[in-house]
Amino acid sequence: MERFTWPKFLSSSRKRAIQDLLPAQNPTKKLANVFDSHSQTSNDTGQPPFTEHLIVNILGSFSNTLSLSSSSQSNEVMQVPSNACIRSEVSEGSESINTPLSRKTSNIRTRLDQNLIDGRHQQRSSDQNPDLNSILPNNFPSDTSIFTNRFLEDSESIWSRKSLIEAATAISEDRTDVAWEILTRLSVSRNPKGIYSEQKLMEYMLSALKSRVSPVDNPPPVGELFTEDHLLSAQSLYELSPCFVVGFMAANHAILEAASEQPSTNKLHLIDFDIGLERQHQHLLYELSKRQAGNQSTLKITTLADGFNGKERLRMVGDRLSELAARMGVGLVFNVVSQKLSELSRDLLGCEADEVLAVNLAFKLYRMLDESVSLENPRDELLQRVKGLAPQVVTLVEQEMNGNTAPFKVRVGEALAYYGALLESIESSAPSKRARMEKGLSGKLRNLVACEGRDRVERCEVFGKWRARMEMAGFELKPVDTYGVVSVTKIVEGYPGHTVKEENGGVCLGWGGRTLTVASAWH
Incomplete structure (x- = not known):
């Protein structure tokens, strides 16, 4: 591996943290590749695009870093240029390969880095997220707040009015395949919104848009608006x-x-x-x-x-x-x-x-x-x-x-x-x-x-x-x-x-x- 000199301003605890992160480079790259390959396919099964052994490997490598970072009193910030390269452990012949960070991989790493920083201040017990715990292995690290927060944030971003408007835009432009892909993703994702009224709104609109795209499988409400049951429902609203x-x-x-x-x-x-x-x-x-x-x-x-x-x-x-x-x-x-x-x-x-x-x-x-x-x-x-x-x-x-x-x-x-x-x-x-x-x-x-x-x-x-x-x-x-x-x-x-x-x-x-x-x- 290529030798290099540490910057003089870097503290010893920060050096140890960086050294501890180096073994996680290969699993991180594998994880990014899984994300990339998953996003390029249309077969959305509703399952997270990663495997358990990769998660355990990566978070296991990060565990010491968390303790080192939390004990460090240093305020140094090391910035990585947007065109930086990662040093791959895989070599061809006697030369190492410098691989530019792809935009998507860079975004993933940025989010992970930010969660590493935020994780010191937002420690949560795993029993606060029972839905997530049900899909994690028994040997998963006890501190899951980093992954949990990211998972919930992604779910909430999926379940948004913006996503429904995007589906409506696709329908108005006769791109029904795109609309159905969005609606399918919403259907298999859980709605984590805490506000009851917002949950019901998302549910009603999702059903309405699905009826619009696929009226045979999801019959739209026409005759039911003239039934006694609907009349009584409307009456309760007016009263x-x-x-x-x-x-x-x-x-x-x-x-x-x-x-x-x-x-x-x-x-x-x-x-x-x-x-x-x-x-x-x-x-x-x-x-x-x-x-x-x-x-x-x-x-x-x-x-x-x-x-x-x-x-x-x-x-x-x-x-x-x-x-x-x-x-x-x-x-x-x-x-x-x-x-x-x-x-x-x-x-x-x-x-x-x-x-x-x-x-x-x-x-x-x-x-x-x-x-x-x-x-x-x-x-x-x-x-x-x-x-x-x-x-x-x-x-x-x-x-x-x-x-x-x-x-x-x-x-x-x-x-x-x-x-x-x-x-x-x-x-x-x-x-x-x-x-x-x-x-x-x-x-x-x-x-x-x-x-x-x-x-x-x-x-x-x-x-x-x-x-x-x-x-x-x-x-x-x-x-x-x-x-x-x-x-x-x-x-x-x-x-x-x-x-x-x-x-x-x-x-x-x-x-x-x-x-x-x-x-x-x-x-």
């Missing part, structure tokens, strides 16, 4: 999530304000296109009972049966609301009609001249097709028919997400941001009742990402687009009532982390700085 509950309350306040503008009558007629969300109507009955002042109010609710809300289920909702109204002393008339949009009229809906007419469109429009999918454009047709009814107020509550006509990659990014915030919100406000809500959210997210055309039910928009569509239909935005904003603000204060603000004529409800729902009133 327990503060951003949805308070959105309904803001809409009710606008309805009651419109009724107060006509004190000559105590009759309120509400046409609701999605009565399945009965929590809103329970709150409306409660508010009416408080405002009666000795003169009984009468609330007429007319709802339309469709493929999502059948007549029988709607009648059951009406029975429950009638019982509640009786206890509160409010007169209630509940009607279920079956009419096509083209047939809607004041006469068919039973509208009377002495009634205050209100139309509720809470979470209705986002599930209707528009001009990007259908020539008939059901969204605009519904708005035009509602405008023809000449209501005193129309309430609109929608999720704030660019998920309709946005490019696929943007849609995936929006879904990650929106549902990530929503899951965090649910975890904060209703952790013990989140199971059913999460099941509904999973179906909604998967449909948003995996489906296209008429199969895609989830078509959310941002408030700016809803505002433009309402204005094109001839509606004008009603000013946000200051008292209403103050009222809902007091309610939101009971849910830490949630926010409420007035913006562009809408009442915006959010979590962690992101708006999740927007309520607005029109006439």
